Each structure stands twice: as C-alpha cells, then as structure tokens.
Amino acid sequence: CLARLLMSWAIVPEALIGYSLGEYVASVIAGVMSTQDGLRVVAGRARLIDQLPCGAMLAVPLAEQEVVPLLGEKLFLAVCNSPKLTVVSGTEEAIAELEVTLQQKEMVSRRLQTRHAFHSPMMEAAYGEFVKLLQTVELKEPRMAYLSNLTGSWIKAEEARDVHYWARHMCQTVRFSAGVEELL
16 A cells, blocks of 8 residues: 555655565566455465464574574574574474574574464465465566565566466565665
8 A cells, every 4th residue: 555655646666675475565566466366365375374383483683594504304494684684484392492592592582473484384285275376366577676585686577477486485485685685
C-alpha cells in the first residue's frame, strides 16, 4: 500500500528490494504477479508453513563465514542481514544449544518471535504443494528492476517467472545484505 501511495504521488522507484516476504511485494510492484495473486500466494504459503513442524530462529552478530562453522546438521543459515549480522534457523533444541554456545563465548544473540524455521530446509515439506499453488498464478516478466533474495543480485526474467524460484525462496537463505550492497 505504501509503495502504491508513493507512486500515486509520482514518487516512482527505479529499483526495488524486499526482505523475505517483501520480495513478493517487490514482485507485485514490478508486475510479476497481480496484487490479488500475490496476496493469494502469501496466504497459501502461510497456510502450508503452519502445517510444518515447529522450529526456531536466532539473530546472531556474526558474519556468514563465522556462523557457518557453528551450524551442524540441524541449524541453517536463514538470513544474511548485514556483513556482521545473520539469522540462523533450526530445531528448537539446536537453536537452544547454539544460544548456550554463544553465551559461553560471551556473545549476545536474540530469539526471533516465530514458531517456524523459515528460510531453511525445514520448509521443504511444503515445497511441492507450494509449487502447485504457484502454477495457478500467471508470472510475468518484471517491468521494474528488483533484487532477488536468493542471489543478492538483480532478478532475471526467467527466475521471476519460475515457480521453483519462489518455492526455493521459502527454503533457502535470504541474501539481503548482498542485495543492499548491489543496490548501493
């Protein structure tokens, strides 16, 4: 709504970036999907995720290369927010263990208020059903440049129109920091 309001005032962006679900907003503004389809996709995604096992997420003041060695089998790099801030997803138990490890190193971390391990392989059980939902949506070539959360680079037309791109978006790392760097 804010983007549409600004655009109605002739404040039209040259490029867009969204954060996680915000990439759906960017895709709607860029004309990849209609507003109605965007809302339907986001709502359907939420319904599918709500059926998945619970998980947890933890904001960690470490760079990607510093946090990756701490992950193990039940933790995943969910978001790269900045060069020194990441978010880890995983099982409740694994996140609790990581919190203890970080406390022992006198590092502050912060639990996110969520019941699921977003942007991780823990979302993959919903992948097939989400693809089916996306196949009911007309995905068009972007009319405006925007940055991909998956690559941290400019979205390619073939990515924006690929239902599997959007399903992977649910399961893979958000590379927001790289996107902001590319935008700048």
